[in-house]
Amino acid sequence: MTISVTSDEGDDGDPTPSGETYGLASADDRGPANIITEDPTCAAWTPINNTLVEIEKKGWDKRDIAIPASAWAPDLRQQYEEVRRAMLAAADQTVTLAKLTTHRVLRELYEQFIAYARAYSAAVPTYVPSDNHLVGTVAATSIALVHICTAIDNGSADARSPLVPKPNPPKRFSSLMDPANPKKFMPEPDPTCHEWDRLLNDFASSTREWQALNAATPASGWTPEERATVDAVVPVMAKFADDVEELGRRSDNPYIQDFASLAAQYRRAYAAALPSYTPADSYLSGASANAGSAIFEACKASGA
Numbered sequence: 001m002t003i004s005v006t007s008d009e010g011d012d013g014d015p016t017p018s019g020e021t022y023g024l025a026s027a028d029d030r031g032p033a034n035i036i037t038e039d040p041t042c043a044a045w046t047p048i049n050n051t052l053v054e055i056e057k058k059g060w061d062k063r064d065i066a067i068p069a070s071a072w073a074p075d076l077r078q079q080y081e082e083v084r085r086a087m088l089a090a091a092d093q094t095v096t097l098a099k100l101t102t103h104r105v106l107r108e109l110y111e112q113f114i115a116y117a118r119a120y121s122a123a124v125p126t127y128v129p130s131d132n133h134l135v136g137t138v139a140a141t142s143i144a145l146v147h148i149c150t151a152i153d154n155g156s157a158d159a160r161s162p163l164v165p166k167p168n169p170p171k172r173f174s175s176l177m178d179p180a181n182p183k184k185f186m187p188e189p190d191p192t193c194h195e196w197d198r199l200l201n202d203f204a205s206s207t208r209e210w211q212a213l214n215a216a217t218p219a220s221g222w223t224p225e226e227r228a229t230v231d232a233v234v235p236v237m238a239k240f241a242d243d244v245e246e247l248g249r250r251s252d253n254p255y256i257q258d259f260a261s262l263a264a265q266y267r268r269a270y271a272a273a274l275p276s277y278t279p280a281d282s283y284l285s286g287a288s289a290n291a292g293s294a295i296f297e298a299c300k301a302s303g304a
Contacts, residue, residue, distance in 0.1 A: 020176065021176055022099070022176055022177065022178050022179065023099050024098070024099055024107060024176060024179070025099065025100055025101060025102050026101055026102055026103055026104045026106070026107045027176055029102065029103060029104035029107075030104075030169060030173060031104075031169055032166060032167040032168055032169045032170065032261055033104070033105040033167070033170070033257075033258040033259070033261040033262040033265065034161075034166060034167060034261070034262075034265050035157050035160070035161035035164065035265055035266065035269055035284075036103055036105075036106065036148055036152065036157060037152060037157045037158045037161055038152060039101055039102065039103055039106055039148075039149070039152065040100055040101070040102065041097040041100050041101045041106065041110075042148075042149035042152055042153065044096075044097055044100075045094075045097055045145055045146075045149060046146075046149065048090050048093050048094060048097075049090070049142055049145070049146055051086070051089075051090065052086050052087065052090045052142070055082055055083060055086040056083055056086070058079065058082065059075075059079045060079040060080065060082070060083045063076065063079065063080075065129055065132045066129050068127060068128045068129065069124070069125060069126055069127040069128070080124050080127065081124070083124075084120075084121045084124045085121075087117040087118075087120060087121050087138065088117070088118065088121050090113075090117060091113065091114040091117040091118050091121075094110050094113055094114050095114065095179045095180050097110050098110035098111050098114065098179035098182070099179055104173070104174070104258065105258045105259070105261075105262050106145070106148070107179070108174060108185070108255055108258055108259070109141045109144055109145050109259075109294075110141075110145070110179070111177070111179055111182035111185075112137065112141050112182070112184070112185055112255070112294065112298075113138060113141040113142055113145070114179065114182050115182045115183060115184045115185070116134050116135075116137040116138045116141065116184060116298075116301070117138045119134050119184060119301075120134035120135045120138055130300075130301075130303075131301075133297050133298075133300035133301035134301050136293070136297035136300065136301070137294055137297040137298045137301055139290075139293075139297075140290045140291075140293035140294035140296075140297050141290075141294050143286065143290040144262075144286075144287055144290035144291045144293075144294060146286075147283040147284075147286035147287040147290060148266075148283075148287045150283045151266075151280070151283040151284055151287060154280040154283065155280065156273070156278075156280040156281050156283060156284055157269075157284070159273075160269040160270075160272060160273045160281065160284060161269060163268075163269060163272035163273065164265060164268040164269050164272055167245065167261050167264070167265060170249075170254055170257040170258055170261065171249065171257065172252065172254040172257065173254055174254040174255055174258070184298070184301075185253065185255035185256075185298060186253065186255070186256075186298040186299065186301070186302045187302060188302055188303070189299060189302045189303055189304035190251050190253055190256060190299065190302075190304070191251070192247055192250055192251045192256065193299035193302070193304035194304065195247055196247065196292075196295050196296050196299055197296065197299070197304075199240075199243055199244065199247060200292055200293070200296055203236075203240045206236055207233055207236060207237075209229045209232075209233070210229055210230065210233040213226055213229060213230070215279060215282040216279050217279075218277055218278045218279060219274070219275065219276055219277040219278070230274050230277070233271075233274075234271050234274055237267055237268075237270065237271040238268065238271055240267060241263075241264040241265075241267040241268045241271070241288075242264070244260050244263050244264045244267070244292060245260055245261055245264035247260060248260020248261060248263075248264070248295075256295055259291045259292070259294055259295050260291075260292070260295065262287070262288075262291045263287075263288045263289075263291035263292040263295075264288075265288075266284050266285070266287040266288035266291065267284075267285070267288040269284045270284040270285040270288060
């Protein structure tokens with residue numbers, strides 16, 4: 001699984017002192033990042049993401065990330081070049097979705113997919129292993145979007161959202177920017193980065209038995225041993241969600257605040273769903289994991 005940004009916000013957190021909204025449908029969304037039960041952009045996001053993934057599967061996904069560009073064989077260089085072009089095309093197509101989504105946190109995920117896809121593409125000609133965290137951020141934002149949208153489509157988000165309380169809004173809001181030219185949300189390490197590393201890895205270590213369960217098995221099909229594993233992990237997830245939200249609020253970076261709140265809420269929804277778990281609920285967990293991974297990977301990409 002494993003952020004201070006320059007902003008034109010006023011002291012009151014107004015994201016648009018100039019009044020420019022760039023045609024963003026989410027410009028007035030000042031609520032907390034929460035479970036999303038509908039969004040007009042999900043249908044369009046699916047083929048954009050799937051096309052990119054299929055090109056990545058033509059060998060690039062099996063690359064040795066430790067090999068720098070200076071040592072690439074011709075066939076490996078060609079794979080990187082094909083993915084570079086595909087990422088740029090996907091980023092360009094995603095600009096419209098960033099404008100159309102009615103949810104601030106989805107717009108932020110789209111924007112950061114665009115920003116980091118372009119940053120990785122620019123790094124390809126002189127690639128070094130540390131650049132892989134740029135594409136790690138691309139993957140985390142894109143998979144978070146996929147899982148959020150799938151949880152909408154399969155009804156899990158709608159079914160489970162009433163089970164979790166609404167969180168508080170962030171203490172700051174991200175500045176509105178032109179989605180055709182978004183900036184990376186973490187150009188330099190955030191003071192909380194080292195704690196994200198610890199928190200996410202501790203959670204992974206403490207939930208290994210749960211991770212070994214078959215996500216395709218519903219609660220009605222669990223053995224007594226599997227149910228005991230699930231019962232034991234629920235309080236672990238509840239504490240983890242609280243810790244994620246609290247750590248996010250300790251950052252002054254509004255993107256970290258929103259992504260942390262998103263990760264916490266989807267983790268809470270998943271934990272609340274476990275007594276009557278169905279395979280559709282697995283996407284709640286995936287949304288949470290990848291929202292957190294976006295912070296982790298961006299920290300690493302910034303040099304933390």
